[in-house]
Amino acid sequence: MSSREDILQSIRRNTRVRYEKPDLSELEQHALTFDQPVEQFCRVMEQVGGHAVLLKEEEDLNQVIRTLYPNAKRIASVVKEVHRGDRVFPVTCATFHPDEVEKSGDLDGTDLAIVDGKVGVCENGAVWIQQDVEQRAVYFISEALVILLHRTDLVNNMHEAYKRIDTGKYGFGVFISGPSKTADIEQALVFGAHGAKDVTVLII
Numbered sequence: 001m002s003s004r005e006d007i008l009q010s011i012r013r014n015t016r017v018r019y020e021k022p023d024l025s026e027l028e029q030h031a032l033t034f035d036q037p038v039e040q041f042c043r044v045m046e047q048v049g050g051h052a053v054l055l056k057e058e059e060d061l062n063q064v065i066r067t068l069y070p071n072a073k074r075i076a077s078v079v080k081e082v083h084r085g086d087r088v089f090p091v092t093c094a095t096f097h098p099d100e101v102e103k104s105g106d107l108d109g110t111d112l113a114i115v116d117g118k119v120g121v122c123e124n125g126a127v128w129i130q131q132d133v134e135q136r137a138v139y140f141i142s143e144a145l146v147i148l149l150h151r152t153d154l155v156n157n158m159h160e161a162y163k164r165i166d167t168g169k170y171g172f173g174v175f176i177s178g179p180s181k182t183a184d185i186e187q188a189l190v191f192g193a194h195g196a197k198d199v200t201v202l203i204i
Contacts, residue, residue: 024159031157032123038203041154044125049191050178050199052125054151057084061202062093065114065146068200072111072144078133079116079148084204097133104137113142117149117201118173119164123157126177127201131170139174144198147176151203 077094180195
């Protein structure tokens, strides 16, 4: 039995009062909604320290990424290609796939990682990243992240987001809202403390 299961069983044994799961339907009725979801998401992403770029129909994905991160040399990509309507655009600016390394520590020194966003939340700028590679460290160890997100995958709030998230075959996923950041008691804000220093969401 794992340590996690030991802890959970101990909690269950020592729980004297049990409460029924609350009905959240009333809260959901009053949850935030937005008339212009793309504009709202872009605005909140800027507020949390990230960037959001609405990709135009004629723009080349790879060129946009190269323009945004001209100094990135070691580029990992989880995404092989992007579908836009009936057209397919290969991701060619990457230099390697994260699962080509033997262990997660070998991802250290990755300048940029291109990953797939499954759900974007307009109320807080969070994007659900479902693990779809073995080396999930790529989501946190890279200096910068580019998250590809289809505009049809934008939802208003976390109530809607939780109805759509999935952890896939690896059983792991994470919400990322802008770059990693922390502040001490003196309110000195530091970016990149636990993950990427820079995050850009490309809305397709």
